Amino acid sequence: MLGQLPEGFTALITGAGGGIGAAVVDALLASPRPGRVIAVSRQPISRNDGRFEGLALDLATPEGRAALAHHLDGRPLHLLFNAIGLLHDEAQGIHPEKRLDDLDPQALAHLFEINATLPAMLLQALQPALKGSHPALVASLSARVGSIGDNRLGGWYGYRASKAAHNMLMKTAAVELRRLNPGLRVVCLHPGTTATGLSRPFQARVPEDKLFSPAFVAERLLAVLGERTPEESGSFYDWAGEPVAW
Numbered sequence: 479m480l481g482q483l484p485e486g487f488t489a490l491i492t493g494a495g496g497g498i499g500a501a502v503v504d505a506l507l508a509s510p511r512p513g514r515v516i517a518v519s520r521q522p523i524s525r526n527d528g529r530f531e532g533l534a535l536d537l538a539t540p541e542g543r544a545a546l547a548h549h550l551d552g553r554p555l556h557l558l559f560n561a562i563g564l565l566h567d568e569a570q571g572i573h574p575e576k577r578l579d580d581l582d583p584q585a586l587a588h589l590f591e592i593n594a595t596l597p598a599m600l601l602q603a604l605q606p607a608l609k610g611s612h613p614a615l616v617a618s619l620s621a622r623v624g625s626i627g628d629n630r631l632g633g634w635y636g637y638r639a640s641k642a643a644h645n646m647l648m649k650t651a652a653v654e655l656r657r658l659n660p661g662l663r664v665v666c667l668h669p670g671t672t673a674t675g676l677s678r679p680f681q682a683r684v685p686e687d688k689l690f691s692p693a694f695v696a697e698r699l700l701a702v703l704g705e706r707t708p709e710e711s712g713s714f715y716d717w718a719g720e721p722v723a724w
């Protein structure tokens with residue numbers, strides 16, 4: 479697993495309480511290679527493994543990001559796997575929009591905050607641990623519907639647009655971070671439709687063989703990530719290892 483990273487590498491998973499994030503934590507702990515698996519969620523989470531460090535932080539806040547940076551203390555981070563994302567939020571009345579009439583500025587702003595701004599601010603906070611000369615992988619979960627080139631169906635304005643913004647922020651950060659660490663690869667990943675809380679309201683219309691388990695997706699995404707070279711930093715891949723159009 480992730481053969482380009484050193485034995486005993488340090489991994490950080492954000493959104494570790496979510497369906498895919500939790501499965502990535504488990505996939506990493508199933509391998510003897512990571513030395514530290516730091517998992518951040520808004521809720522306390524635990525695993526029965528001495529390499530596991532669970533942090534209950536809200537990374538949407540400057541305080542949460544500062545606490546995470548303090549925990550890492552500038553020591554080299556080899557893997558950042560960001561699994562944070564938002565499609566719907568009943569409590570806040572956020573649902574994927576079907577038509578222009580459904581657009582709501584507050585809902586759009588919140589989707590942009592969680593799907594685009596938060597991942598970029600996370601990279602800002604983690605710069606001291608990412609820069610240097612150590613091999614490092616940054617994966618941030620996107621979605622194929624965030625591809626502008628692939629948008630034929632329309633709808634889901636806020637989610638699509640916030641994921642497109644996410645992709646541009648990650649691509650731009652990849653260009654800058656290459657100068658701070660030539661061994662760093664930043665990759666946007668599309669997991670495919672996965673059986674989690676995020677996709678639950680839409681699963682009925684997904685054929686059974688197209689609805690993946692979080693464990694399958696975690697294994698696939700780590701494999702796809704592990705195939706990326708430094709020259710491929712700032713790219714967008716799906717779970718099958720195929721590039722996705724921006």
Ligand SMILES: NC(=O)c1ccc[n+]([C@@H]2O[C@H](COP(=O)([O-])OP(=O)(O)OC[C@H]3O[C@@H](n4cnc5c(N)ncnc54)[C@H](OP(=O)(O)O)[C@@H]3O)[C@@H](O)[C@H]2O)c1
Nearest residue numbers: 493494495496497498519520562563621671672674676677
């Ligand atoms: N499931 C799919 O079919 C699918 C398809 C394409 C793309 N994706 C993308 O894959 C990623 C993971 O999604 P998932 O399916 O695992 O969904 P999920 O189970 O809903 O997990 C998403 C996680 O994002 C974090 N999050 C959500 N709202 C937040 C907020 N307001 N503030 C801070 N953190 C927040 C939470 O992490 P904590 O609970 O740890 O705080 C949450 O558990 C997302 O970026 C999603 O867009 C999923």
